[in-house]
Amino acid sequence: MFSVDVFDAVADPVRRRIVVLLGDGPRTAGALAAAFPEISRPAVSRHLRVLREAGLVEAELVGRERHYRVEHGPLREIERWLATARRRVWDQRLDALETEVHRTRRDRARGPGEEPMDARSTG
Incomplete structure (x- = not known):
């Protein structure tokens, strides 16, 4: 490559x-x-x-x-590599954002004062 x-x-x-x-x-x-x-x-x-x-x-x-x-050929190779690297970074960031959006929606749906499922004591 x-x-x-x-x-x-x-x-x-x-x-x-x-x-x-x-x-x-x-x-x-x-x-x-x-x-x-x-x-x-x-x-x-x-x-x-x-x-x-x-x-x-x-x-x-x-x-x-x-x-x-x-x-210009080798410069285009560098550009392709950079585009791939940027895409991977953005994919990770967008995945993290998606996770945070889902967490926020879940917390809002629970309503105020309710504890998250993993914080409730079983006992």
């Missing part, structure tokens, strides 16, 4: 930012490095390599430069 490498690749905030920048269109490594003055160009190249190996980024040689662009 999905590669753990894709999730490892986007776990790093610099790599996530690179993917976002490439979402605006292809860029060279130099142009990407300029967006990260706080890190070295070789570090940006290492991040690009991780993204390429994960399938998130493609590189095309244009003259003497590599132009990097985002690959």
